[in-house]
Amino acid sequence: MKPKKADQSGWILASASPRRREILKRLGLQFRVEPSHIPEPPRKSRETASDYAVRIAHLKASEIASRHDSGLVIGVDTIVVLGSMILGKPENQAEARSMLQRLSGRWHEVISGICLIDCDLERTRSSYGISRVHFRRLSPEDIAWYLQTGEHHDKAGAYGVQGYASLLIDRIEGCYFNIVGFPIVVFQQLCRQSGIDLLRELKSR
Numbered sequence: 001m002k003p004k005k006a007d008q009s010g011w012i013l014a015s016a017s018p019r020r021r022e023i024l025k026r027l028g029l030q031f032r033v034e035p036s037h038i039p040e041p042p043r044k045s046r047e048t049a050s051d052y053a054v055r056i057a058h059l060k061a062s063e064i065a066s067r068h069d070s071g072l073v074i075g076v077d078t079i080v081v082l083g084s085m086i087l088g089k090p091e092n093q094a095e096a097r098s099m100l101q102r103l104s105g106r107w108h109e110v111i112s113g114i115c116l117i118d119c120d121l122e123r124t125r126s127s128y129g130i131s132r133v134h135f136r137r138l139s140p141e142d143i144a145w146y147l148q149t150g151e152h153h154d155k156a157g158a159y160g161v162q163g164y165a166s167l168l169i170d171r172i173e174g175c176y177f178n179i180v181g182f183p184i185v186v187f188q189q190l191c192r193q194s195g196i197d198l199l200r201e202l203k204s205r
Contacts (some may be wrong), residue, residue, distance in 0.1 A: 013032070014073055027184070078113075100168075112178045146164060
């Protein structure tokens, strides 16, 4: 099948995340933002963390795609997983402190589920990226310092790798952008599966 050239004005990001917007802008992709506002359902019994992240990404993309007859909708959901436990966005500082204490001196996984819906063809492609992150051993003073930066607000796992938390992390394995919240390589793979040559499109801009 000959790769089709997407109308880049038809790209829609179903997320209000400033970090995802920045990553796509740096790629040179032209898109508009239509944030999904669906409530995230709880994890199903025996559902893997990766399946859960993909399911949420699909729900986000589907909500926005249902409003359009054309365009390419991107839905993404990023979760932090410690063992079998998913660490979501902390509701308060006490919960954020507890999460950072758990992450201290340990490896954890960051999983970003991503869904691409071609509204014209009513075709959906989904996948996920996994990266591993290791926190150095944190002292109570380290944690108190980080919390006072306020960076933990609205962050899965109570930290943002691209900010002050970079001082708390000593090793990562896998895609850095996946940890920030957008798995670029997986996105490219989904585009290729959908017949979109993303590299050629970006080079032509």
